[in-house]
Amino acid sequence: EPEVTQTPSHQVTQMGQEVILRCVPISNHLYFYWYRQILGQKVEFLVSFYNNEISEKSEIFDDQFSVERPDGSNFTLKIRSTKLEDSAMYFCAGDRGADTQYFGPGTRLTVL
């Protein structure tokens, strides 16, 4: 059964550094998403991506964040200048539209 994969599983970075989180969605999915979960808090929507452009973003997704799908398979989330409060689990997800969303295993981002 196909699965969403994410790399790295854990990323440690210094405040102010750029990080890129990578995801390989399931091949027949059309919509792609990033969510984050700060430790002990709820899962929060960041951004949705469809047809090679952002279709919706939350207030969290400010100018420090960007997404792209550079090669038709990978889906990346970039944080340009990390802050301490960006420390969280970041989940990639996908679906075919109007159906179940499947989540990747997540990347734990630790900003020091």
Added chain:
Amino acid sequence: QKEVEQNSGPLSVPEGAIASLNCTYSDRVSQSFFWYRQYSGKSPELIMSIYSNGDKEDGRFTAQLNKASQYVSLLIRDSQPSDSATYLCAVNKVEAAGNKLTFGGGTRVLVKP
């Protein structure tokens, strides 16, 4: 008002008993409803989806939806220690922009042998 509300728990149930979890949502135009299970440090794993009023059963799990009351619930029958996890309720509105999920804070379930 929170968009999706759940009792945080923990909900402690003896092995073999029924665990009953509740979720309320504020947006009346929500169309799809999901229960995810999340083990500590892991990603959400889909258990059930429900789209219309009534009950939906899948193995030991039954989801119930009442759109008039803006309420969705999950019953876990014959609870096992492996069911100990946090259960996340999620709702969405299907739009052209996609399928953004709004999650509740989750209910922690502890199944005691």
